[in-house]
Amino acid sequence: MKVVRGFYAVAYAVKLCKPNVICAYPITPQTEIVENLAEMYANGELENCKYITAESEFEAASILVGASATGARTFTATCSQGLILMSEVLLNAAGMRLPIVIVNTNRALSAPLSIWNDLQDSMMLRDSGIIQMYVEDNQEVHEMIPQAYKIAESTMFPTMVCMDGFKLTHAYEPIDLLDQETVDNFLPPYEPPVKLSIENPLTFGAYAPPNCYMEFRYKMHKDMVNAKKTIENVFKEWAEIKRDWGGLIEFKESKTVLVSLGSIMGTIKEVAREMSLGYLKVRTYRPFPYDEIREVLKDCDNVIVFDRAVSFGYEGVLTIDVRNALYGESPNIYSFIVGLGGRDVPKSLIEDCVSKVLSGKAYRYSFEGLKDFEEVTF
Amino acid sequence: MRISLGAVSRPLESLNDKTGTWAVLIPKIDREKCIGCGECYMFCPDGCIEMMQEDRKRFAVVDYDYCKGCGICCEVCPANAIEMVEKVIE
Amino acid sequence: MFFGKGHSACYGCPLPIAVRNVLEALDGRCFVVNPTGCLEVTSSQYGRSAWGVPYIHSTFENGPSVASGIAYALEVLGREDEGHVVVFAGDGATADIGVGYLSSMLHRNDNVLYICLDNEAYQNTGNQQSSQTMLGASTTTTPAGRILPGKTLRRKDMVAFALAHGTPYVATSSIAFPRDLRRKAKRAVEFRGSKYIHVHCPCPTGWHFDPSKTVEVARLAYETALFPIVEFEYGRLVRVKKIKKRRPVEDYLKVQGRFKHLFKHPEGGKLISELQRIADENALRYGLD
Numbered sequence: 001m002k003v004v005r006g007f008y009a010v011a012y013a014v015k016l017c018k019p020n021v022i023c024a025y026p027i028t029p030q031t032e033i034v035e036n037l038a039e040m041y042a043n044g045e046l047e048n049c050k051y052i053t054a055e056s057e058f059e060a061a062s063i064l065v066g067a068s069a070t071g072a073r074t075f076t077a078t079c080s081q082g083l084i085l086m087s088e089v090l091l092n093a094a095g096m097r098l099p100i101v102i103v104n105t106n107r108a109l110s111a112p113l114s115i116w117n118d119l120q121d122s123m124m125l126r127d128s129g130i131i132q133m134y135v136e137d138n139q140e141v142h143e144m145i146p147q148a149y150k151i152a153e154s155t156m157f158p159t160m161v162c163m164d165g166f167k168l169t170h171a172y173e174p175i176d177l178l179d180q181e182t183v184d185n186f187l188p189p190y191e192p193p194v195k196l197s198i199e200n201p202l203t204f205g206a207y208a209p210p211n212c213y214m215e216f217r218y219k220m221h222k223d224m225v226n227a228k229k230t231i232e233n234v235f236k237e238w239a240e241i242k243r244d245w246g247g248l249i250e251f252k253e254s255k256t257v258l259v260s261l262g263s264i265m266g267t268i269k270e271v272a273r274e275m276s277l278g279y280l281k282v283r284t285y286r287p288f289p290y291d292e293i294r295e296v297l298k299d300c301d302n303v304i305v306f307d308r309a310v311s312f313g314y315e316g317v318l319t320i321d322v323r324n325a326l327y328g329e330s331p332n333i334y335s336f337i338v339g340l341g342g343r344d345v346p347k348s349l350i351e352d353c354v355s356k357v358l359s360g361k362a363y364r365y366s367f368e369g370l371k372d373f374e375e376v377t378f
Numbered sequence: 379m380r381i382s383l384g385a386v387s388r389p390l391e392s393l394n395d396k397t398g399t400w401a402v403l404i405p406k407i408d409r410e411k412c413i414g415c416g417e418c419y420m421f422c423p424d425g426c427i428e429m430m431q432e433d434r435k436r437f438a439v440v441d442y443d444y445c446k447g448c449g450i451c452c453e454v455c456p457a458n459a460i461e462m463v464e465k466v467i468e
Numbered sequence: 469m470f471f472g473k474g475h476s477a478c479y480g481c482p483l484p485i486a487v488r489n490v491l492e493a494l495d496g497r498c499f500v501v502n503p504t505g506c507l508e509v510t511s512s513q514y515g516r517s518a519w520g521v522p523y524i525h526s527t528f529e530n531g532p533s534v535a536s537g538i539a540y541a542l543e544v545l546g547r548e549d550e551g552h553v554v555v556f557a558g559d560g561a562t563a564d565i566g567v568g569y570l571s572s573m574l575h576r577n578d579n580v581l582y583i584c585l586d587n588e589a590y591q592n593t594g595n596q597q598s599s600q601t602m603l604g605a606s607t608t609t610t611p612a613g614r615i616l617p618g619k620t621l622r623r624k625d626m627v628a629f630a631l632a633h634g635t636p637y638v639a640t641s642s643i644a645f646p647r648d649l650r651r652k653a654k655r656a657v658e659f660r661g662s663k664y665i666h667v668h669c670p671c672p673t674g675w676h677f678d679p680s681k682t683v684e685v686a687r688l689a690y691e692t693a694l695f696p697i698v699e700f701e702y703g704r705l706v707r708v709k710k711i712k713k714r715r716p717v718e719d720y721l722k723v724q725g726r727f728k729h730l731f732k733h734p735e736g737g738k739l740i741s742e743l744q745r746i747a748d749e750n751a752l753r754y755g756l757d
Binding site: 198 | 514538551
């Protein structure tokens with residue numbers, strides 16, 4: 001047990017996974033992850049590894065595309081503006097089926113500029129073909145890294161581990177640090193099914209005219225849906241050697257269930273315990289656990305979703321997915337958009353939202369925790 | 379139809395595409411005049427010219443299955459051994 | 469076969485000439501990175517790849533970065549002896565949208581041979597101007613109209629750009645001189661670090677001249693000193709291809725449809741003089757005469 005900050009827990013886990021090429025560009029609040037890795041690299045603690053300073057996130061992702069296609073295990077960390085900047089390349093990597101592991105330290109998007117936490121950045125990439133997992137605390141992110149590599153390399157999709165910026169990255173927590181032997185036994189060296197090599201010269205990134213493009217996208221979708229099984233198996237395998245974190249979702253049953261993802265689950269679980277309610281923690285967001293969520297929530301009376309990302313002009317992002325999963329079933333679904341741009345989500349706010357629902361005063365969706373304000377031109 | 383992981387494509391499948399059908403004019407090489415210098419081989423954009431050897435004489439041969447008839451070989455030949463003629467389609 | 473027959477490049481396209489000669493000079497031991505462009509589109513269709521060497525296409529602007537990634541992966545995996553990392557990129561990808569990433573790669577001095585295939589415009593999308601388009605050229609985004617006489621900006625000096633990063637080997641070449649290009653490719657890979665070769669590739673389709681004249685137009689570009697053929701090692705000019713008898717720029721301009729307006733347009737004469745001045749400047753700077 002060591003009391004460390006979230007970013008150190010991430011860096012340490014990455015070290016144990018023995019990446020070959022690490023390339024990242026600083027952006028608050030992820031910077032310390034790559035600073036820690038740079039220090040480990042400078043001290044010779046990263047074997048068979050090259051740490052490169054890129055000149056932008058786009059470049060970092062592009063370098064990893066080349067490295068991954070050649071058969072190297074890769075890592076980067078980013079968030080917010082950086083994630084959106086590298087999104088062209090990440091979509092490219094998803095189509096090319098390169099298992100790049102990304103740690104995304106969820107941060108709000110500009111404009112207006114914010115360095116504080118919400119989920120808008122990674123939610124923007126929910127349609128991209130990148131596997132997304134959300135963690136609740138630093139122990140979970142520490143243990144999620146080796147699992148992310150195993151998932152990425154088994155499913156051949158880029159995999160993003162999302163952790164809340166500042167709330168998790170900079171928080172001190174006592175962490176049960178993994179040891180090299182456990183990770184080595186769990187995660188074999190990376191053996192790509194295809195790679196750039198002189199002896200087997202293949203063409204990567206071909207262009208597909210209309211007569212075959214759709215088949216590639218169908219394959220990508222089918223593989224991602226099938227990835228749910230692989231992800232579950234990896235989680236089960238980890239549960240046997242270390243700890244059971246649940247599966248694609250973590251669920252506690254009740255008539256009223258609070259649904260969310262990320263570090264907010266810590267507060268939600270406490271409220272649920274005190275008010276005798278249920279909760280649903282979405283661990284794997286893409287591929288979306290449609291069947292699992294439908295199965296556990298269909299007999300509830302009230303489903304209350306706490307969203308920290310908005311689809312502007314529509315409603316909260318997670319809510320859209322949950323409503324879709326429960327279509328045709330009976331629960332009332334309420335949505336509260338909270339905590340944007342790092343706005344605190346205290347226990348009292350969650351309790352207020354639940355009271356609104358239970359007293360019949362909640363809308364289909366609403367923003368909670370807003371201050372009084374006046375709209376002006378300048 | 380073969381759909382590969384990540385649209386990875388096998389090498390040299392372009393050879394299935396016989397671009398010789400593009401040609402309106404094609405190069406006719408006069409083997410007597412040809413000095414075997416290899417200029418046409420170096421310049422051919424489609425890689426259709428091969429240098430062959432027979433009785434200690436090197437000469438150029440065109441692969442008409444792929445020759446698009448651009449005429450560069452005719453222009454660069456230092457021995458004026460290449461003439462562009464109309465392609466006859468049977 | 470390193471670059472196969474059956475690709476769908478235009479008649480007389482200079483790009484395959486450059487690619488074939490470079491790959492043969494390096495015995496096909498190349499990992500090719502090819503950003504979006506004419507070469508990529510004509511040679512890497514799914515199920516019709518013309519490449520007999522390992523090849524990757526990512527996006528338009530990230531050619532240099534992907535190449536860096538491959539170079540690092542080969543180093544870390546102990547596979548550096550397997551082959552050279554070569555980028556074949558168009559002028560738009562090199563000097564415009566990708567110039568920042570090229571700068572980054574050159575700055576890190578990654579072990580990559582970067583070859584810019586310069587056909588002086590975004591030819592793949594139909595001849596839109598790039599920073600490498602010659603002054604006075606008519607392209608679809610700088611057309612010669614009643615008022616404007618084509619492109620009114622000079623070219624970016626990519627040789628100076630590469631030299632500014634301290635790149636060990638910087639050279640220009642032309643498809644008119646395949647032996648020169650082969651020699652330079654072989655020489656470049658003797659250096660450890662970044663290598664930059666800028667190859668002049670006249671495009672018959674975009675520049676409007678007969679496809680059989682591709683080599684002749686390339687040769688004229690050199691003979692008028694509008695495209696100097698030079699070689700730098702560690703920042704020192706070590707070799708130039710001297711011009712026996714320098715020709716006036718009109719000889720180069722009049723054979724191409726993209727310049728024909730210069731001979732009629734009221735602003736045309738000024739641009740021709742400017743081009744001649746540029747040619748004279750090149751000849752003086754590199755000692756071409």
